[in-house]
Amino acid sequence: MIKALLLRRMWLIRHRFMTTLAFMVLLPLMLHVSITMVMKNILVHSLGNVPYDIWVFPGIILLIAVSSTFAIIYRDLFDLRIHKKSFIPITMAPYSKSHLVMGFLTTSIIESLVYVIFAMGVLTLLISSPLPWMAYVLIPIFAFLYTFLLGNIMITFSVLTDRISTYLSISVIMFLFIIFGTGMLVEFDFYPKIIDTILSYNPLSIVLTQLRKILFDGSIQWEFLAIPIITSLVWTWLNGSLLKRRLKQ
Amino acid sequence: MEASITLKKVGKLVGDKTILASLTFGIERGSLVAVIGDNEAGKSMLLKVISGIEYQEYGHVFINGLDAQKRRLEVMSSIGFVPHEVDLDPWLTLEQNIQFMGKLYDIDTEILNTRMVQLARELHIVPYLKRMSGKISPGILKKGMVLRALIHDPEILIMDDPTAFMDAESYRHTWDLLLRLRGQKTILYVSQSLQEVEEAHDRILVLEDGRITLDGSLDKLLGSTFEFHQFQIEFEELSNDLFKALSKLPKVKNPSRIGNSIHFYGRERNVFFDVLNAASAAVMKDISVQKLGLQDLMDAKYAKDGIH
8 A cells, every 4th residue: 555655646746846856955945044044143052062053954854854744644634635536535445544544654754754865965065064974864764753743643633624724724833833842943941941841741842852862962862752653653543543433434 | 146235224324314214225246226316315325335435324234245344444345436526636647546546456567557458448538548637527537437446346336427527428438338347247326317327227226315215127117116108199279178078087197288288197008098089079289108217207296296
């Protein structure tokens, strides 16, 4: 099934190759110009004394992963479903709903990772000093974890919502939360203590915090990574049940 | 013959409304069954329930003897479904839509392509395969959907208005294929075209308010339910007295008048001679006798109230 879903994604990209290519090049450029170049003049260094453009690099990459995951999940599980285009035939294939959700997630993660790798290449040319080679291995791994969890959140919204206006509102709120509530652009230490504590235990934040820890401190708390992994696996199963209930299948 | 599809007391509710009410029937393997009925009769829902798109609230659907709800994964491979509305991905070519479905069912690429081309030839849609679905007319897309439903070679083909949006030629190509498959596959379809159903069926199910009110072949339905014929006699001048006199004849049913013509129903043909005798003094211009068709059967007045 995953092979079929991947093949379909490849066909879709091929049909709008120039748009995809523009997205892959322009999005990292735009984020660098509008976020990194501005913010590095304000914050200059992180609290751990890492130059801001280096510190924010993983956050920007994950933001790109978020954008592509949003687009893919929106199309496959919301747009095609509410407009009754090819979604029902997919659900009629002999797979369990959890298996289907896992299939959609896997394809969206794989596609997002392609964007991530491309964006890392583009952004590396723009930052003050390149990151250690290990960062180029670790960032995609953590981007996988991040999109695995985020994809599940978006699948829940996509399956529960039937109106575009509601979906758009949810997406905007989610985007704002991801940007400001998961430590993507600004460290949690800048927030009031209680907000810092609450936000830092959010599974999405844990992935990003641990990624930065290993990149800039050389340490990691593996036990913390279990939280997003377990949450994602349970959520995938729950999404399968939710899809089954929503479709009445 | 063995039943391919069996429904046992199947009930479906949408909100408080009963869409399907305790349906129990079986469909023989390899038969061609048409479902007809008024709008909101529950035809499309019946197809959705049988094909597993929506579960019933009550009862059981068995596909090849397997409970469709409990053994869904085994059952789904043997069903091909064509919905009423076009549901192909508009951003993929017609070929990619079909190939994607084939891949989803794990069909070997070579078999998939061979089958696709063969069916596309039969449906005369080969030139459209490489075109984006969003840019193809709905009639051609509907043929593509029939092809897509057959790509995994299902034993059961369920179609909601399979020839909707099609021109006469496409209609003929589609039915040529479906009639070739008759006997090999169980085919269940809904149609709004009574002429289509009259031409292609082994059995007709008439659905009314979620219940099957009639079940059988056209001859059986018309024979057992309405052994009526329609008669029409046009007079040079049909007086009120003559119309009243003819209307009072015991075997004349539901007489009506249109200008100088009397239109009525009769269970036996000899009612015609009774009328001719009674009207022998008047000058007749034209006469016609016609056996009732499916259209008459479906006419709400007769279907619900019968001929009085």
